[in-house]
Amino acid sequence: MGADHARILHRDVPHADVVMVADVDRNRAQAVADGIPGCRVASDARALIDADEVDAVLVASSDATHVEYVLACLDLRKPVLCEKPLAPTAAECAQIVAAEDAVVGGGLPLVSVGFMRRFDPGYVELKGLVDDGALGVPVMVHSVGRGVSAPAGTDELTVTGSAIHDLDIVPWLLSSPVVEVSWHAARQSPEVADRRDPQLMLLRTANGALTTVDIFLNARYGYDTRCEVVGSMASASLTEPHRVIRDEGLGRGHGYGSDWRPRFAEAYRLQNRAWVESLVSGTVTPLATARDGLQAALVADAVIASMHADGGFVRVRADAGVAGP
Amino acid sequence: MGADHARILHRDVPHADVVMVADVDRNRAQAVADGIPGCRVASDARALIDADEVDAVLVASSDATHVEYVLACLDLRKPVLCEKPLAPTAAECAQIVAAEDAVVGGGLPLVSVGFMRRFDPGYVELKGLVDDGALGVPVMVHSVGRGVSAPAGTDELTVTGSAIHDLDIVPWLLSSPVVEVSWHAARQSPEVADRRDPQLMLLRTANGALTTVDIFLNARYGYDTRCEVVGSMASASLTEPHRVIRDEGLGRGHGYGSDWRPRFAEAYRLQNRAWVESLVSGTVTPLATARDGLQAALVADAVIASMHADGGFVRVRADAGVAGP
Amino acid sequence: MGADHARILHRDVPHADVVMVADVDRNRAQAVADGIPGCRVASDARALIDADEVDAVLVASSDATHVEYVLACLDLRKPVLCEKPLAPTAAECAQIVAAEDAVVGGGLPLVSVGFMRRFDPGYVELKGLVDDGALGVPVMVHSVGRGVSAPAGTDELTVTGSAIHDLDIVPWLLSSPVVEVSWHAARQSPEVADRRDPQLMLLRTANGALTTVDIFLNARYGYDTRCEVVGSMASASLTEPHRVIRDEGLGRGHGYGSDWRPRFAEAYRLQNRAWVESLVSGTVTPLATARDGLQAALVADAVIASMHADGGFVRVRADAGVAGP
Amino acid sequence: MGADHARILHRDVPHADVVMVADVDRNRAQAVADGIPGCRVASDARALIDADEVDAVLVASSDATHVEYVLACLDLRKPVLCEKPLAPTAAECAQIVAAEDAVVGGGLPLVSVGFMRRFDPGYVELKGLVDDGALGVPVMVHSVGRGVSAPAGTDELTVTGSAIHDLDIVPWLLSSPVVEVSWHAARQSPEVADRRDPQLMLLRTANGALTTVDIFLNARYGYDTRCEVVGSMASASLTEPHRVIRDEGLGRGHGYGSDWRPRFAEAYRLQNRAWVESLVSGTVTPLATARDGLQAALVADAVIASMHADGGFVRVRADAGVAGP
Secondary structure, rough: OOHHHHHHHHHHHOOOOEEEEOOOOHHHHHHHHOOOOOOEEEOOOHHHOOOOOOOOEOOOOOOHHHHHHHHHHHHHHOEEEEOOOOOOOOHHHHHHHHHHHEEEOOOOOOOEEEEHHHHOHHHHHHHHHHOOOOOOOOOEEEEEEEEOOOOOOOOHHHHHHHHHHHHHHHHHHHHOEEEEEEEEEOOOOOOOOOOOOOOEEEEOOOOOOEEEEEEEOOOOOOEEEEEEEOOOOOOOOOOOOOOOOOEEOEEEEEEEEOOOHHHOHHHHHHHHHHHHHHHOOOOOOOEEEHHHHHHHHHHHHHHHHHOOOOOEEEEOOOOOOOOOO | HHHHHHHHHHHHHOOOOOOOOOOOOOOHHHHHHHOOOOOEEOHHHHHHHHOOOOOEEEEEOOHHHHHHHHHHHHHHOOOOEEEEOOOOOOOHHHHHHHHHHHHHOOOOOOEEEHHHHHOOOHHHHHHHHHHEEEOEEEEEEEEEOOOOOOOOHHHHHHHHHHHHHHHHHHHHHHOOOOOEEEEEEEEOOOOOOOOOOEEEEEEOOOOEEEEEEEEEEOOOOEEEEEEEEEOOOOEEOOOOOOOEEEOOOOOOOOOOOOOOHHHHHHHHHHHHHHHHHHHHHHHOOOOOOOHHHHHHHHHHHHHHHHHHOOOOOOOOOOOOOOOOO | HHHHHHHHHHOOOOOOOOOOEEOOOHHHHHHHHHHHOOEOOOOOHHHHHOOOOOOOOEEOHHHHHHHHHHHHHHHOOOEEEEEEEOOOHHHHHHHHHHHHHHOOOOOOEEEEEEEEHHHHHHHHHHHHHHHHHEOOOOEEEEEEEEEEOOOOOOOOHHHHHHHHHHHHHHHHHHHEEEEEEEEEEEEOOOOOOOOOOEEEEEEEOOOOOEEEEEOOOOOOOOOOEEEEEEEOOOOOEEOOOOEEEEEEEOOOEEEEEEEEEHHOOHHHHHHHHHHHHHHOOOOOOOOOEHHHHHHHHHHHHHHHHHHHHHOOEEEEEOOOOOOOO | HHHHHHHHHHOOOOOOOOEEOOOOOOHHHHHHHHHOOOOOOOHHHHHHOOOOOOOEEEEOOOOHHHHHHHHHHHHHHOOOEEEOOOOOOOOHHHHHHHHHHHHOOOOOOEEEEEEEHOOHHHHHHHHHHOOOEEEEEEEEEEEEEOOOOOOOOOOOHHHHHHHHHHHHHHHHOOOEEEEEEEEOOOOOOOOEEEOOOOOEEEEOOOOOOOOEEEOOOOOOEEEEEEEEEEEOOEEEEEEEOOOEEEEEEOOEEEEEEOOOOOHHHHHHHHHHHHHHHHHHHHHOOOOEEEHHHHHHHHHHHHHHHHHOOOOOOOOOOOOOOOOOO
């Protein structure tokens, strides 16, 4: 995703220059830099963060490195947009929140989290309908995330690496935090050996709404993100975006992407544009904050606790280590 | 289609007994009769028409035989439902209209024509929207008829055998007769050797509305019937009926039938039920009449005249041989 | 629904004569009889069941009367099609099953239950895809039942009167019985005062598949039945049947019915036809049996037990009173 | 559209600075400039074109001014992106083509025309299917352009101002120029007093394909652009892009925009980005050229000739004044 972000910033986001890139695979970094006039390859990520000509940093490295890089940016008071998850554990997220609080005090936050769905035009339209009451009050949400296939991973990684998007977007849609959750295995797909797949989660938000989260990483048929908000007066659902429908071979239909990038290309562009615009104008970032990243991690922790228990409901912990949101 | 009609009457239409069937291929007739308790095979079609226990006749034989059989039914004053076209030429249709007028005078008509689209729930709903003004006034119609492949035939057969449905249904939808037409060849499909395919026709109805008729008998992709009525305030279109949508192989879609029978199964059932109900109750048939069959043939004649000329508009002839509709 | 059934049998199902109707409201019965030549009004339901000219009985009276009438039919060895639910409680269903076993021994069953969804062309197509392996193995099902508004009722009635359809159709689709369930309240719709609405249920079938059942009887927006079967290789969903799509008022869309009758009109017709055909031919009814009715009632019992407990999973009881299916 | 273009260039297109704007209404220009740091308002369009700090010009003024401004840019050898139409008449378009030829010789063209549909992801996908043979050979096209309402205008303006998009995009899709056309009035909408609306055009491209163009500027129901390419083996159609579908009020549907801007926002962004990228990299513009603008104007001339005659087919003139494309 790092190469994609560099390309988006270069081709699609004005008022930002991509001056330096870094990657553990230097050839990969060089390939990116070759496509961007004036872009250099840093010797390593820390050198990039430290470089004087770097005013802001976008972190799209492996999850385990997020904490170190984000903290390094905070040390230098450089704005940083960190890909989700902010960190693999809620404890580390809390560490970042605390560090940011110490650095910025009451000033502009420096850390943004790449929950790009918040900028997807479909989710934005859904939230608009919720916010203006067009659906009545929201009573249920059905959130579905399916992929073609996933690299090997654990049951827990499904939650922290994939469902984390749903755990962030549902409370954002409803403007109400998740307060309790439960986790349930569906019938195991015989196509999948490494982890339980699909998985079903129930989320209860503070407003009482009940959400089902259906995650199936090896669904084979396509990359498919669905979300329905059921209101007391009306319902609204994301549609699979497509521009062309084909009639062929005794059928009528349209295609799915094979991964998330075409589906969320516009969301990434709008997110990164919003980030740059907030930096240029010196205003509060409209992206997810470190606290949002922490909150999603706390919900993920509760889901995993339910997974490790009997599937009963588990309360989401309010983190004692940092002030409440 | 004869076997289908016998099955529909037996399984789906109450208050009618299928007592006799005939077919030039006696084995085929026998196969149909075997599926219907009490049904006998006639030695030939005339024997069936003449049989005392036969109260009404459904003609689904080859087009060229329609006139003879319908006239034979009229001679015996037996109600007859004749598959479209009523006859291959307008002149023969006029002969039937005249014969029926002579037989029934001002009484109940005996001849019905199998323009089953008039009973398709989609077309019926479309006509309801037109009739109640929900679309404003209708200004344009787009009528599309596509099939997977067609047996060999002439350019003219496309008009008299296939487009004839559109030539009947559009004026029925608009309650306004077709007054002039033009015919145009599209680019020839390289898949088709026997006749020009696809073909495009323009129809002008008396109310001024302009209709495009797109007929492509060898469209390969599926059997597909479309119709949009564009009104001055709103538009309405048939949808391809389907009950299930499938997600598979990086796509989302639904199927087409390979011919017209699944698409119009409900229309045939409702048409045949309406026919039997009118016979049982002794009321006027709500099906297309002989005059409707003649009128469609006159429009087809004009389309073929345009085909044989330069594609300019040709007026539809009012038939002098019979009283006006 | 009784009037609808009489009309369906008279107009849409051959080889059956509707000779007698009964209703607690005699005027209503008379109105139905007036539309059917030769149909008489019985003095009461028992008189109808007892009448010599009545060969088979369709029970569409209030739920509480089902047991009495079905047992009366069994006494006379008359085939009976009983609207769902077979009886309000599993115990009563078991009583019917036992009575039927006693009457017919190893012979043809006499009792059919009106789970008409089994004849809906959409569900039939879905089941075909499951059965032929087109989806891989089924791993999850999402079943949704929503209505515009419901008369007052209890939380439990939502389960026994409405969700009962889902509790029957899901194991039928998967050819696997429901073995455990849980029940969850969603956020209460402020539009609804009488009972908890919407409700969410989870079903685990013996094959391991996990099903969500979302029931919202006062969803306001339309009568809407959805079902998705998620397989290990592909997914398939019911579509809302519609024949026409309208473009008007800055929108494009199609309509919902305001209740279940238009949505399942074809299912009722095909169910009732199948029932009559099995009676005429003396073959086993393809409709749901008394044992299916009992099984759905046992699942409903478990759902209600979860509702009355803490929402944890509850095993579905195997009924000791009758032999296993 | 000028304000939109300025905003797009400022917010969505990197590597371009909007340094100056002009408008006959100076207040309107000032409002645009106020939203763009460093942007000045020119005293008039010619002053803007002449300004040293202006390297390239985007012309979105009234149609009648296009020729003057484009020629002024050519005089100064400044690249210019001119909104469609390039000029109101084919003769003026030819004048621009000749002027550009004189200025650039065999060098990079300076004039681009804002036929933004060529950058719409839907049309691009359609063209990809045509080009790679996925549809077989294209045999028919149905192109539909409808709007909610239009300001007063003449019959001819419908062709030169609106249908011009279809006259450009169809030959672009098919890689085959339009060689003959005909024009037909549909039934006049009683909502429209100023001009004939809707109008229907037939286009024959050099490859033999036949296209229908249905233009209805006052269709009331929404801004709706449709295009189906029918091939010998398959068909493909644009879909109305939408992100959310709503269930409410006994219906299910999605919205239309009230004008073209939301529908083609992405096309404008991608077009303008492509223009800037070609300027920055010194490569040939991938936008429509002056010759494309001329070609569309010649087709429009032929359509209007058919309108003024009897609706018969009219050959598209090859313009003698400039070398062939």
